[in-house]
Amino acid sequence: MSWLDDVKWDAQGLVPAIAQEVGSNDVLMLAFMNREALERTAASGEAVYYSRSRGRLWHKGEESGHIQKVHELRLDCDGDVVLLKVEQLGHTPGIACHTGRHACFFRRLDGEEWKTVEPALKDPARIYT
Amino acid sequence: MSWLDDVKWDAQGLVPAIAQEVGSNDVLMLAFMNREALERTAASGEAVYYSRSRGRLWHKGEESGHIQKVHELRLDCDGDVVLLKVEQLGHTPGIACHTGRHACFFRRLDGEEWKTVEPALKDPARIYT
Numbered sequence: 570m571s572w573l574d575d576v577k578w579d580a581q582g583l584v585p586a587i588a589q590e591v592g593s594n595d596v597l598m599l600a601f602m603n604r605e606a607l608e609r610t611a612a613s614g615e616a617v618y619y620s621r622s623r624g625r626l627w628h629k630g631e632e633s634g635h636i637q638k639v640h641e642l643r644l645d646c647d648g649d650v651v652l653l654k655v656e657q658l659g660h661t662p663g664i665a666c667h668t669g670r671h672a673c674f675f676r677r678l679d680g681e682e683w684k685t686v687e688p689a690l691k692d693p694a695r696i697y698t
Numbered sequence: 699m700s701w702l703d704d705v706k707w708d709a710q711g712l713v714p715a716i717a718q719e720v721g722s723n724d725v726l727m728l729a730f731m732n733r734e735a736l737e738r739t740a741a742s743g744e745a746v747y748y749s750r751s752r753g754r755l756w757h758k759g760e761e762s763g764h765i766q767k768v769h770e771l772r773l774d775c776d777g778d779v780v781l782l783k784v785e786q787l788g789h790t791p792g793i794a795c796h797t798g799r800h801a802c803f804f805r806r807l808d809g810e811e812w813k814t815v816e817p818a819l820k821d822p823a824r825i826y827t
Binding site for chain 1: 700701704714716718722723724725727728740770771772773774775776779781795796797799802803804805806807810811812
């Protein structure tokens with residue numbers, strides 16, 4: 570039995586993985602991992618996800634340079650959600666979102682509308698060159 | 699168009715919803731919401747999820763009394779993950795997990811093993827009476 574067998578993978582062989590910033594405790598993003606992604610994350614100390622849109626492993630920061638250094642891996646009570654405590658590298662303050670923002674959760678419900686309430690820290694055109 | 703149409707529901711009509719504690723910024727849990735759950739959450743100001751195991755709406759705290767008062771609702775860049783900033787009611791400190799712990803992410807990877815690193819704050823037998 571491996572620690573990877575303690576994870577309850579869904580029908581697609583995936584689990585949601587939440588990246589939370591060490592220090593600020595900000596929730597940066599949520600992506601999915603398959604078994605290989607989680608194994609590589611633990612082995613390398615850098616976040617590796619499974620991109621459902623691209624259908625392949627995705628070493629976070631491979632294009633942007635916005636690598637996530639993993640300080641801790643956690644598993645929830647049901648074994649079907651992973652939490653990563655990460656240091657968001659490549660820019661200060663850290664940029665986890667492909668829109669150039671610190672975190673992906675930059676829209677807040679305001680009445681009947683999602684309003685953007687966080688600024689972009691860098692132009693995405695300059696991130697993905 | 700409603701703000702609910704901005705959410706990209708998956709093939710089962712669900713989105714993952716992360717509950718984060720206001721103040722501490724602790725990630726308490728992840729559950730799923732369908733359209734009705736999100737609508738009721740926004741309307742009532744208390745977290746309502748969709749329980750996949752029970753196949754019905756689940757007003758968090760309906761049995762345990764551990765209600766989540768919602769301070770903010772956020773949507774991510776892709777529109778397929780919701781973040782709730784909540785106040786965890788019913789016990790001090792807050793108990794979000796059915797095991798009686800503050801949060802569901804109480805197992806930390808230590809070498810090749812998930813180790814429980816957070817204490818139960820209340821016996822589950824006393825929560826669900």
